[in-house]
Amino acid sequence: MLKALAPGFLLTVVLAAVSYFVSTIHDALDALVIALIAGMLFRLLFGGQSWFVLVVAYAKDLKDVLIPIGVLLYSATININKSLTLPINAYIHMVVSVAVLLIVALVFGRLLKLPPKTNWLTAIGSAICGASAIAISSTAIDAKDEDISNSLIAITLVGLIALALYQVLPFVMGLRAEDYAILSGATLHQTGIVKIATSGLGEIQKSIALPVKVLRTALIPFIALVFFYITVEREGYKKGTGYLLLVLIAFFVILGLSAFLPAFAALSKMAGIKIATTVIFSIAFANLGLLVDFKTVRLKPIIVAFIAWAASLGAFMLMI
Amino acid sequence: MPGRLKKIVDYVRDHSILKNLALANMKLMVGEDVTEVTEDTPDDAEKEKKYIEAAKAILKKDKLDIKF
Numbered sequence: 278m279l280k281a282l283a284p285g286f287l288l289t290v291v292l293a294a295v296s297y298f299v300s301t302i303h304d305a306l307d308a309l310v311i312a313l314i315a316g317m318l319f320r321l322l323f324g325g326q327s328w329f330v331l332v333v334a335y336a337k338d339l340k341d342v343l344i345p346i347g348v349l350l351y352s353a354t355i356n357i358n359k360s361l362t363l364p365i366n367a368y369i370h371m372v373v374s375v376a377v378l379l380i381v382a383l384v385f386g387r388l389l390k391l392p393p394k395t396n397w398l399t400a401i402g403s404a405i406c407g408a409s410a411i412a413i414s415s416t417a418i419d420a421k422d423e424d425i426s427n428s429l430i431a432i433t434l435v436g437l438i439a440l441a442l443y444q445v446l447p448f449v450m451g452l453r454a455e456d457y458a459i460l461s462g463a464t465l466h467q468t469g470i471v472k473i474a475t476s477g478l479g480e481i482q483k484s485i486a487l488p489v490k491v492l493r494t495a496l497i498p499f500i501a502l503v504f505f506y507i508t509v510e511r512e513g514y515k516k517g518t519g520y521l522l523l524v525l526i527a528f529f530v531i532l533g534l535s536a537f538l539p540a541f542a543a544l545s546k547m548a549g550i551k552i553a554t555t556v557i558f559s560i561a562f563a564n565l566g567l568l569v570d571f572k573t574v575r576l577k578p579i580i581v582a583f584i585a586w587a588a589s590l591g592a593f594m595l596m597i
Numbered sequence: 598m599p600g601r602l603k604k605i606v607d608y609v610r611d612h613s614i615l616k617n618l619a620l621a622n623m624k625l626m627v628g629e630d631v632t633e634v635t636e637d638t639p640d641d642a643e644k645e646k647k648y649i650e651a652a653k654a655i656l657k658k659d660k661l662d663i664k665f
Contacts, residue, residue: 278615278655281622327625334621 284328285335289343289567292316293559297552305476307469312559313408313433316566324570336567337422344412345524347561348497350554351409352528353545357495357536360488367459367485370596371492374463374589378404382585389577394420397504398428399578403585406494407432407467412565413497416521417505419512423573430569431578435586436466443474446590454481456597462489464589495532498525601640601665605648606631608663612656619655626651 292315293308300308316336323329382403386396398420402411408429415425443465447457458481461474471490475482502525509515534541544550606620609631613619623631627647652661 278618278622281618282615285618330621330624331618334615334617337617338615 281331282335285332285339285564285567288319288332289316289336289339289560289563292319292563292566293556296559296563297556300555305473307467307472308555308559309408309562310467310469310473312562313429313566316563317430317433317569317571318566320567320569321571332567336564339564340412340568341416343557343561343564344409344416345521347558348409348413349524349527349531351558352531353535353541354551354554355491355494355532355535356488356542356546357491357532358542359484360491360495361536363485363488363492367462367489368492370459370593371463371489373592373596375404375493375496377589377592378464378585381588382581385584386578386581389581391577391581392424394418394424395427395575395578396581398424399431399582400585401500401504402428402432403435403466403582404493405496405500406490407436407470408562408565409467409494410497410500412561413521413524414501414504417501418508419515422568422570425565426569426571426573427575427578429565430571430574431582432466434579435582436470438583439465439586439590440470440474450594452597454478455485458482458486459489460590460593462486463493464586464593465490466586468494498528501525599639600636601645602631602634602638602648603636604663604665605645605652605661606634608661609652609655622655623648623651626654 293312296308296312296315299311300306320329320333324333379400382400383396386399391399397418398411398415401414402408404410411425411428411432414420443457443461447460452460458475458478461471462485465471465474468487468490471486472482475486478486501521505521535545536542545554606623609619609623610616620631627644631648649661653659
């Protein structure tokens with residue numbers, strides 16, 4: 278079995294290490310986004326090779342292990358304290374954006390007759406925290422590979438489109454740097470993309486954009502629990518999903534420790550721990566990218582994710 | 598009677614921790630996608646021999662207690 282494990286293990290570790298080193302070249306490059314896209318591209322390029330079935334199988338089997346570990350480690354590095362000192366308008370924008378992204382995606386997904394779980398994951402990925410939220414929730418709702426592929430591609434593609442438009446839109450609209458930081462943190466799909474979009478803002482990125490995004494990230498366990506409950510109500514309890522509850526509880530505990538225990542928060546800020554966390558989470562993201570099968574990709578989830586993002590941008594502009 | 602091949606595939610899945618990896622390994626060993634084997638897949642003595650050999654190698658067992 279070790280022989281069968283080797284291709285997937287080595288590939289994800291190499292992709293993660295390379296992604297990490299690439300991310301050190303420039304502040305705007307994010308290891309997780311690079312690892313996710315690298316995983317997707319690798320499957321697109323080599324998915325037809327016979328040996329690649331071992332890689333995809335490894336990615337499927339390890340998803341439920343790697344992602345929770347990555348998310349828990351990541352939660353240890355989240356500094357929720359900064360998010361607790363944000364100005365009140367940042368909270369309002371964040372709550373409105375999450376609500377608009379979630380509701381609009383769910384409604385339009387239904388109108389366009391998306392499969393329910395693809396619709397849920399697209400909505401969750403748009404509203405909360407991109408790939409991590411999709412990964413955790415996909416286990417919670419027992420999603421199929423096509424649901425994960427379609428939602429991941431939709432939020433990654435729309436996230437990159439939004440990132441490109443945010444290089445121009447805020448200046449056209451005359452947004453202040455603080456408002457742009459809130460807009461990015463409240464409406465962009467992944468922390469990495471928020472980092473890239475706000476890399477030119479200096480201290481404002483750290484004091485506003487990322488803390489706003491952290492608030493959305495902290496919603497992962499709540500949203501995963503809600504959809505877990507809906508799935509259990511509809512389909513009954515499925516054996517093997519119980520451990521997810523433990524992961525979600527651990528997420529809450531770690532968030533609490535980093536917020537209220539200064540020694541724990543200091544530990545999680547150590548450079549070595551941050552690097553290890555980033556590399557391990559990048560392995561999880563490369564693994565997630567390898568699950569994306571472009572053959573099953575449909576246009577509708579991308580349309581839904583785009584409409585939801587456009588609606589959240591519209592809501593934001595109405596409020597400022 | 599169809600279904601014997603499906604029982605071998607199910608046995609491998611049920612007795613593996615990394616289920617997808619075990620079936621992917623089996624796919625490479627027998628040269629066909631075992632996940633597409635269904636209850637209605639016709640029995641085939643030649644294939645069954647290959648499936649059992651692959652199952653033994655993957656599960657590292659000399660004997661399989663499959664109830665046909």
